[in-house]
Amino acid sequence: xxxxxxxxxxxxxxxxxxxxxxxxxxxxxxxxxxxxxxxxxxxxxxxxxxxxxxxxxxxxxxxxxxxxxxxxxxxxxxxxxxxxxxxxxxxxxxxxxxxxxxxxxxxxxxxxxxxxxxxxxxxxxxxxxxxxxxxxxxxxxxxxxxxxxxxxxxxxxxxxxxxxxxxxxxxxxxxxxxxxxxxxxxxxxxxxxxxxxxxxxxxxxxxxxxxxxxxxxxxxxxxxxxxxxxxxxxxxxxxxxxxxxxxxxxxxxxxxxxxxxxxxxxxxxxxxxxxxxxxxxxxxxxxxxxxxxxxxxxxxxxxxxxxxxxxxxxxxxxxxxxxxxxxxxxxxxxxxxxxxxxxxxxxxxxxxxxxxxxxxxxxxxxxxxxxxxxxxxxxxxxxxxxxxxxxxxxxxxxxxxxxxxxxxxxxxxxxxxxxxxxxxxxxxxxxxxxxxxxxxxxxxxxxxxxxxxxxxxxxxxxxxxxxxxxxxxxxxxxxxxxxxxxxxxxxxxxxx
Ligand code: BES
Ligand code: MN
Ligand code: ZN
Numbered sequence: 001x002x003x004x005x006x007x008x009x010x011x012x013x014x015x016x017x018x019x020x021x022x023x024x025x026x027x028x029x030x031x032x033x034x035x036x037x038x039x040x041x042x043x044x045x046x047x048x049x050x051x052x053x054x055x056x057x058x059x060x061x062x063x064x065x066x067x068x069x070x071x072x073x074x075x076x077x078x079x080x081x082x083x084x085x086x087x088x089x090x091x092x093x094x095x096x097x098x099x100x101x102x103x104x105x106x107x108x109x110x111x112x113x114x115x116x117x118x119x120x121x122x123x124x125x126x127x128x129x130x131x132x133x134x135x136x137x138x139x140x141x142x143x144x145x146x147x148x149x150x151x152x153x154x155x156x157x158x159x160x161x162x163x164x165x166x167x168x169x170x171x172x173x174x175x176x177x178x179x180x181x182x183x184x185x186x187x188x189x190x191x192x193x194x195x196x197x198x199x200x201x202x203x204x205x206x207x208x209x210x211x212x213x214x215x216x217x218x219x220x221x222x223x224x225x226x227x228x229x230x231x232x233x234x235x236x237x238x239x240x241x242x243x244x245x246x247x248x249x250x251x252x253x254x255x256x257x258x259x260x261x262x263x264x265x266x267x268x269x270x271x272x273x274x275x276x277x278x279x280x281x282x283x284x285x286x287x288x289x290x291x292x293x294x295x296x297x298x299x300x301x302x303x304x305x306x307x308x309x310x311x312x313x314x315x316x317x318x319x320x321x322x323x324x325x326x327x328x329x330x331x332x333x334x335x336x337x338x339x340x341x342x343x344x345x346x347x348x349x350x351x352x353x354x355x356x357x358x359x360x361x362x363x364x365x366x367x368x369x370x371x372x373x374x375x376x377x378x379x380x381x382x383x384x385x386x387x388x389x390x391x392x393x394x395x396x397x398x399x400x401x402x403x404x405x406x407x408x409x410x411x412x413x414x415x416x417x418x419x420x421x422x423x424x425x426x427x428x429x430x431x432x433x434x435x436x437x438x439x440x441x442x443x444x445x446x447x448x449x450x451x452x453x454x455x456x457x458x459x460x461x462x463x464x465x466x467x468x469x470x471x472x473x474x475x476x477x478x479x480x481x482x483x484x485x486x487x488x489x490x491x492x493x494x495x496x
Contacts, residue, residue, distance in 0.1 A: 001095070001135035002155045003128040003170065005163040006107075014105035014155075017072040017094055020045070020052035021079055029109035033071055037063040041071060053077055054086055055093040055473065069103060082115035085407050087123045091130030091156075092473035098153045099135065105155040112161065121165030124158045128166070129173040131156040133474040136181055138188040172302040176488050179298025180481035186290040187466060187479030191266035191283045196233070196241040196314035199265060199286065203243045203293055203312070209300040216242040226353035227330040228338055232346040233315035235270055235323025242354065244361075245296045245310040249303055250496075256307035257495055258364035259296075259487060260354050262347040262371035263289025263314040270317045270343030271325055284479060285347070287466030288370035289314060291483030298488050305496045309362050313354035317346045329428045333357060334451055337428040345432045347373045348444050352451040359455045365495070366395050366456040369448065370483050371463075376440030378464040385411035386482065387461035389445035395456050398494050399486070405493075407474070408486035410460065413442060420446045 010016065018030040024045055026034065034041040040063040044050075050058040054077030061070050074094050077086060098106050108127065113120050137151065160166055186194060186202060194202075200215045207213050218239050221230055226242070233240030246256070264285040268274060274282065284290075289312035296310040324330070328340045330349070334356045338349065351369055358367055377387040385403075388410040390396035396412055403410040419442045425431035430450060434443040445459050465482040468475055475481070 001132055001153065003132050003174070004155070004157045005124060005128065005166045005170065006157055006159050007161060007163045008159060009109070011107040011157070012067055014068065014107060015070045015072060015098060015103045016068050017074055017106055017108040019076050019110065020073050022052045022075070022077050024050070024052050027111040029111050030073060037065045037071070040064060041073065045073060051075065054081070055089040057093055057097050059097070072097070072106070074108070079113070079115060082113060082123065083117045084122065084126045084405070087118070087126035088130035088407070089473045091127035092134040095131040095134045095153065095156060096471065099151045102152050104152055105157070106153065107157040107159055110158055110160040119162070120160055121162040121169050124160045124162060124166035125169035125173055128156060128158050128170050129177060130474045132174065132177045133180060134476060136184055136476055138185065138478055175301030176298045176485060178301055179294040179488070180484045182297050183290040183294030183481040183484050184479040186293060187284045187287050191316070194286065195238040195265045195316055196263070197239060199263060199289065199314050200241045200243050203245060206245060206293070206296055206300060209297065210247070211296055211300050212246040214244040216244070224357065225331065225333045226357070228332040228349040229313050229315060229353040231324045231328065231330040231340065232264070232270070232317055232349050235320035236316035236318040238265070238316045241314040242357070243312045243314065245293070247296055247300045247304070247308045249299070249305050250307040254307050255365050256309045256362055257491065258309040258311065258358050258362055258367045259292045260351065260358050260367055260369040261289035261292035261310070261312040262286070262351055262369070262373065263312045264347060264350065265314060265316050267317045267344070267346065268319060270346060271319050271323050272342045272344040273319055274344060281467070284467050285372050286314070287372045287462055287479070287482070290479070291370045291462070291481070291487070294481060294484040295487050298484055299491065304491055306491050308491065309358065309364060311354050311358045313350040315350055317343070332451065336430065336450065339425040339428040339431040341431045342433045345444070347371050348432060348447045351448055355448060355451045356453070359453050364455065366392070366458070367452060368399070368458045368460065368487065370460045372466050373461045374441045374444050374463055376437070377461040380441060381411055381464055383464045383468065385409045386465045387441055388412045388458060389415055389442070389461070390458035391415065391449060391452065391454070392456035392458070395458050398490055399458055402486050402489040402493060406485040406489050408465070408482055413445070415442065415445060415449060419443055423447055
């Protein structure tokens with residue numbers, strides 16, 4: 001969808017949208033339209049349940065006095081509460097409402113807001129950003145849809161006196177959205193299309209934006225001693241890959257920040273096989289890697305002034321004559337050994353080697369890893385928050401506040417020695433699951449912590465947030481792109 005900003009007024013075609021604050025307070029533009037429509041707008045507002053709450057929408061079809069097909073009144077909520085997320089709720093709701101309406105364009109007339117917490121330009125920019133994010137579709141595999149069955153809305157114009165500044169504020173947001181879209185595309189693609197080698201090829205495309213991309217195959221990983229990652233992929237006919245992406249927008253001598261992703265392109269569970277029902281969802285078990293790739297695109301796209309490294313471990317977890325067995329002992333790149341009691345606890349094995357490699361090669365300021373790691377985090381937090389585990393309070397607090405600012409929320413979970421002991425093994429340095437299911441997300445995090453070598457580190461368990469079954473303000477159902485906005489914000493707020 002095309003997003004534009006203008007100072008021009010009433011459009012002669014397409015839908016017009018105007019705003020109202022809470023308690024049915026019409027904006028000046030809304031009052032003007034009320035006059036132009038001979039009072040129709042005011043009567044519609046007075047006669048219904050529309051109150052002007054954040055994201056509420058009232059729709060008037062073909063009101064007299066105008067050539068436009070429809071007028072929308074969108075609620076902004078309370079003036080004191082206006083902020084970026086509020087703007088996003090409004091922009092997302094407006095675009096969602098009109099997406100399949102038959103309208104091709106909408107112009108939102110945004111009057112001066114006098115808001116305490118956000119400028120008119122930023123408010124306008126975030127409306128455009130949200131409209132863009134919500135307009136995302138993954139529809140490439142539909143071959144039979146008629147024009148009438150496809151979305152009609154193709155353009156959102158935000159008309160504001162602050163248009164020039166809004167356009168400027170929108171430019172980096174558009175780049176972030178491009179990163180989010182890449183993540184959503186990668187997560188939505190089925191596993192016959194996205195497998196380690198093809199996902200690595202997608203990473204390579206980032207070279208066009210100035211990202212340095214290296215791809216390691218199995219022979220190279222074998223030399224490095226990555227027995228844990230390789231063990232997971234050994235039952236697949238698809239070769240495992242490790243991709244290293246570098247964006248160097250900061251000072252030459254500055255240590256980079258590092259992001260590491262679990263990229264299990266399909267997780268059958270391996271020999272500890274998963275039940276058939278719902279297994280198709282495991283195509284998005286590369287959501288952590290997808291987020292890291294989208295983040296690198298966003299950072300490069302907006303030319304972030306930071307040195308950033310993205311490392312993704314790409315494997316397919318399959319049952320096969322060559323697959324690893326429950327009880328196998330593997331040696332990780334760190335030298336530590338792991339008894340693989342359950343081949344379905346594979347993400348931590350992939351990350352163990354990816355994390356160790358990342359800290360050893362780059363000595364980063366911090367490492368943040370993202371992974372659809374445990375079903376247990378969904379039991380604990382549902383789909384509202386991702387789980388946050390960290391060995392560093394400052395990093396954890398920065399992440400949590402980036403989460404609040406972007407709406408990609410995090411809830412911190414504990415780590416500790418008592419949990420750590422739960423993964424000690426009888427025959428190796430550790431086992432890849434606890435003795436029972438208790439504290440399943442925490443024991444997974446403890447496992448990862450054994451591979452970070454005391455570098456400031458956070459693990460984000462995104463099993464509940466990488467995919468959504470219901471539409472949200474800026475996220476249509478499907479792959480969410482969770483993590484891109486969050487980590488872009490972390491970088492922008494604290495490391496640029
Ligand atoms: N990829 C899954 C976790 C998952 C489950 C993500 C549901 C999204 C939705 C992970 O590899 C896994 O299978 N974890 C096991 C761990 C268990 C064997 C200790 C789990 O959560 O059941
Ligand atoms: Mn698994
Ligand atoms: Zn998995």
